Amino acid sequence: MIAIIDYQAGNLTSVYRALRWLKQDCQITRDYEVLNSASHIIFPGVGAAGEAMAHLRQTGLDGVIVRLAQEGKPLLGICLGTQIIFDYSEENDTPCLGILPGEVKRFPDDMAYDGLRLKIPHMGWNSVSFRGDHPVFRGIPANAEFYFVHSFFPQPKRKENVLGTTSYGIEFSSAVGSENVVAVQFHPEKSGKPGLMLLENFCRWRGTDAE
Template sequence: MIAIIDYQAGNLTSVFRALKWLKQECVVTKDYETLCSASHVIFPGVGAAGDAMFHLKRTGLDRVIIQLAREGKPLLGICLGTQIIFDFSEENTTPCLGILPGTVKRFPEDLMSSGALLKIPHMGWNSVSFRTNHPVFRGISDHAEFYFVHSFFPRPDSEEYVLGTTSYGIEFPSAVGAANVVAVQFHPEKSGRPGLAILENFCGWRGTDAE
């Protein structure tokens, strides 16, 4: 069973529907026992880092997520769920979960492309250059595009955690991970067939890079 963490941070229903379309048994939950017994855990989210971390700490879900990651459970972060697995976010100057080492940065206000000022947030379709043959991204076309909506992006302390990058005025990490944790800045549940392929790959993943 796939558990989708319920911490009042949006896009839970769209993730649930995508998994149901893939015929995966899944549940949206904040229950400790359910999360621990799940085969895989998805940590989605939209919104602000400060609000998200406040709710996670108030409910104790922060400790649960850290425990699941340390125990080797396959964990997929999506958008805000990707950002707050790092040490710190510039958004609301927020200490985060520290599952992966690094910070979350805001896009510069003066981002340019072809002489034109780019809008923040980065919103819409964009490609990802995957760096490794990670099991979760296996079989994804180099021409595939994914749906983004964000003003902040992860900046891991080491390049070893960067699994894919995207260009939007600057090149930024859009897929990150280590061991049993993988996370994406885009929304696979809103990205058509390529996004569904990533979710399906994740559901069959056992949590190691070598598979």
């Protein structure tokens, strides 16, 4: 069973519907027992890092998520769920979960392309240059585009944790991971066939380099 963590950060229903379309057994939950028994964990979210971390601490879910990641359970972060698995976010000056080493930065205000100033948040479709042959991204076409909505982006401390990059004024990390943890800044549940392929790959993944 795939557990979708409910921590009042939105975007849960669209993830649930995508998994059900893939005929996956899944549940939106904040119940510790359900999370412990799940085969896989999805950690989605939209909103602000400070508010999300405050809710995780109030409910004790922060410790649960860290423990599940340390125990080797496959975990997929999405958007805000990707950002707060790092040590720190510039958004709200927020200490985060520290599952991956690094921080989350805001896009510079002066970004431009072809002489035109780029808007923040970065919103819309963009490609991802995946690195290596990670099982969660396997089979996704090189020209595939994914849907982004964000003003902040992850900046891993270790280069080996960068699994994919995207260009929007600057080149930023849009897919990250280590061992049983993988996370994406875009929304696979809103990205059509490539996003569904990613979610299906994750549901098959055992948290190692092999499917």
